[in-house]
Amino acid sequence: MIDVDAFTTFETAGWDATAAQYDHYWPILTSRLNGPLLDAVGAGPDTRVLDVACGPGYLAASAIERGATAVGIDIAEPMIEIARQRFPQAEFRRGDAQALPFPDRCFDSVVGNLALPHFARPEQAAAEFRRVLTAGGRVALTAWNHPARARLVGVLLEAVHEVGIAPPATVPAGPNFFRFAEDSELKSLLGNQGFEDIDIRTVEFTHSVDNGDELWDGLLHGTVRTSAVIRGQPDDVVRQIRAEFDRRVDDYRIGEKYAVPVSFKLASARRSGRHNG
Numbered sequence: 001m002i003d004v005d006a007f008t009t010f011e012t013a014g015w016d017a018t019a020a021q022y023d024h025y026w027p028i029l030t031s032r033l034n035g036p037l038l039d040a041v042g043a044g045p046d047t048r049v050l051d052v053a054c055g056p057g058y059l060a061a062s063a064i065e066r067g068a069t070a071v072g073i074d075i076a077e078p079m080i081e082i083a084r085q086r087f088p089q090a091e092f093r094r095g096d097a098q099a100l101p102f103p104d105r106c107f108d109s110v111v112g113n114l115a116l117p118h119f120a121r122p123e124q125a126a127a128e129f130r131r132v133l134t135a136g137g138r139v140a141l142t143a144w145n146h147p148a149r150a151r152l153v154g155v156l157l158e159a160v161h162e163v164g165i166a167p168p169a170t171v172p173a174g175p176n177f178f179r180f181a182e183d184s185e186l187k188s189l190l191g192n193q194g195f196e197d198i199d200i201r202t203v204e205f206t207h208s209v210d211n212g213d214e215l216w217d218g219l220l221h222g223t224v225r226t227s228a229v230i231r232g233q234p235d236d237v238v239r240q241i242r243a244e245f246d247r248r249v250d251d252y253r254i255g256e257k258y259a260v261p262v263s264f265k266l267a268s269a270r271r272s273g274r275h276n277g
Helices: 004-025 027-041 058-065 077-086 122-132 151-163 183-191 212-221 225-231 235-252
Strands: 048-052 069-074 091-094 107-112 133-144 195-209 257-271
Touching: 004 077, 004 212, 004 225, 027 058, 027 107, 027 133, 027 195, 027 257, 048 058, 048 122, 058 069, 069 077, 077 091, 107 122, 122 133, 122 183, 133 183, 151 212, 151 225, 151 235, 151 257, 183 195, 183 257, 195 212, 212 225, 212 235, 212 257, 225 235, 235 257
Parallel strands: 048 069, 048 107, 069 091, 107 133
Antiparallel strands: 133 257, 195 257
16 A cells, blocks of 8 residues: 555655756666657647656657647756756746646647656546646557566666665655556556557567666666665675676676666557546
């Protein structure tokens, strides 16, 4: 059972504390999904795009490069501050994607890059996305694929499982991080909110890192739930996890660098104009 308030408080505090580190490690990876997301909603001139859980603002900035008007929203104020400083041409607001501070039917498209696993109430978020879309407007969302395919996160999760640790009491129960790796879950999420023309596809590529330390640091300092679980362990247990992690990452060494496979689900759909709300 998820305590929604406890999980939301935990996530908010975590991203408040992690914003700068996330911005350092992750945009080079996540920005590779910007093009597919914006293509899926047809972002371009004379369109108004909402980027939910926008983080440091790279997706919203990409929409503006296409001639769109973009607004980004994130629950973490430090993320919003980074986004405003880096991309002053976009509008950024602090807010919750599950209770959007916008009137009905005011955006042509809604995009969310790896946002779904961080929502305690993803169905409520999807309903909000539909509410703020114009008739015929489109939504596009990405989520991690299963760890066996998304090796960037899989290597660490397997290392944690191998060592056999339990989350510390300070980490509240949260939603299944890989729920939306299943096509059926994405289709249900959008279909149950009245979206039509639902399309699910897989986006895969390799992510290059210079060494294992770079990947370990990114996962340990640029995430919230995973890093909290590991940081809550004794030092000797963390060393065991690191050893298992290094052993798995070494499978992806190419010369002096590493090419780690990543895999994502991209779901897009259209808001029907037949229903109110």
